[in-house]
């Protein structure tokens with residue numbers, strides 16, 4: 001309770017003093033009036049500049065994605081986040097004084113982003129990815145705050161989270177923070193150039209890629225290597241390893257292709273789907289050219305690691321051969337029109353499945369998810385009407401879906417090489 005009653009009081013008083021200065025009638029200095037006006041204009045330009053920077057940074061942090069309900073007001077909260085410990089309903093972070101963060105100070109906001117602490121002094125759940133946002137600089141935090149405060153207030157009360165016992169007891173977070181959380185802004189690696197450091201800053205901080213791309217246990221505690229891949233909490237998707245060439249490492253891609261994947265979600269090598277398609281359309285597509293290049297450079301430099309799970313290619317018995325043939329027939333009937341005879345796809349419309357790491361990697365989760373639910377590549381400024389994939393959950397029984405996947409696995413050796 002370090003920032004308890006007294007802290008809040010001090011902040012309130014500071015806030016009111018600030019407000020007093022703002023509300024005080026302008027002092028008129030008759031003849032020499034030019035100077036303060038020029039200063040005011042400079043101030044306004046500065047404020048506008050800070051807000052614009054904040055708007056961009058909020059995009060890259062995807063604050064909008066988590067703090068906006070389905071067809072709700074932007075940033076007014078109400079987004080449902082299903083996790084392994086229960087359901088979070090995200091809070092309102094618009095400038096409304098009663099139901100949003102209109103009464104917060106820059107300092108309060110910094111403490112939320114950097115220390116995972118609410119304005120009332122309570123600790124916040126790491127479902128709000130402050131384990132990553134803690135690396136954001138104070139300057140960038142202030143800019144995001146200035147932007148959020150400039151948005152119209154939306155009056156919408158926070159709905160209570162529905163977190164399972166005993167995790168709903170917030171003071172437990174003291175223990176969690178003590179053991180698993182350390183705050184600290186990103187410190188540049190002096191052996192690398194500015195561009196690489198910018199990329200690292202964005203990936204490790206606002207981009208919060210590791211919030212999804214690592215293995216976590218039921219408490220959300222990271223158990224795996226950083227960016228080493230892992231199952232998403234509360235949803236049936238696997239965020240592949242960004243450090244394994246068998247999964248989603250881009251170490252051997254040209255920078256331009258990585259940039260294209262970040263900004264459009266599709267390249268001739270890969271199409272993002274599901275949660276990653278959302279990340280691209282809500283956030284990464286807005287990266288500036290320079291930042292996209294910096295992120296690409298950093299991703300490309302990540303050291304190669306072994307994937308967590310290795311493929312279990314079944315020995316080619318008669319039984320397996322039969323299954324593969326059956327899978328092949330299903331493919332011919334339902335899939336080949338779009339994905340091609342040999343799984344070669346159609347550039348720009350339908351992804352190739354042969355040699356596609358989404359299909360060949362050891363975890364079948366995403367491929368099966370795509371076949372069951374269908375989906376779309378992300379909607380972006382560049383690709384406004386992406387091609388879609390119909391769902392097959394109603395058409396094919398689970399066993400047959402597994403067979404198509406298995407059938408396609410056979411391409412791993414024939415086509416990937």
Ligand code: HEC
Nearest residue numbers: 061062063066088090091093112118123124125127128129
């Ligand atoms: C993955 C989803 C997610 C993302 C992305 C996210 N938040 Fe949150 N945020 C949450 C959740 C969940 C909470 C509530 C945590 C709790 O109840 O302890 C929260 C709480 C907050 C709070 C505290 C509000 C309060 O009333 O106490 C602030 C401020 C905040 N987020 C700002 C941001 C900003 C700024 C960004 C972007 C840089 C952001 N959030 C991105 C999920 C998210």
Ligand code: HEC
Nearest residue numbers: 207208209212237238239240248270271272273275276279
């Ligand atoms: C909300 C969770 C989430 C976040 C945040 C996230 N990812 Fe992903 N990512 C996924 C999932 C799930 C997949 C698997 C689906 C797919 O391949 O599109 C994925 C796939 C990928 C792929 C492989 C794409 C392909 O189809 O081969 C890359 C590369 C990637 N992510 C990079 C990033 C980077 C870089 C960031 C941070 C800037 C990031 N991701 C943030 C969930 C996430």
Ligand code: HEC
Nearest residue numbers: 271273334335338351358367370375376377387388389404
């Ligand atoms: C009408 C055209 C169409 C048909 C039919 C179709 N697909 Fe797709 N498929 C797509 C499109 C477009 C995408 C890219 C969008 C996406 O991934 O959500 C896709 C994506 C996929 C992916 C994900 C690839 C990746 O890079 O992550 C898999 C796996 C897949 N399809 C398998 C199949 C299988 C198996 C069948 C048959 C049972 C099938 N598809 C039938 C159009 C189709």
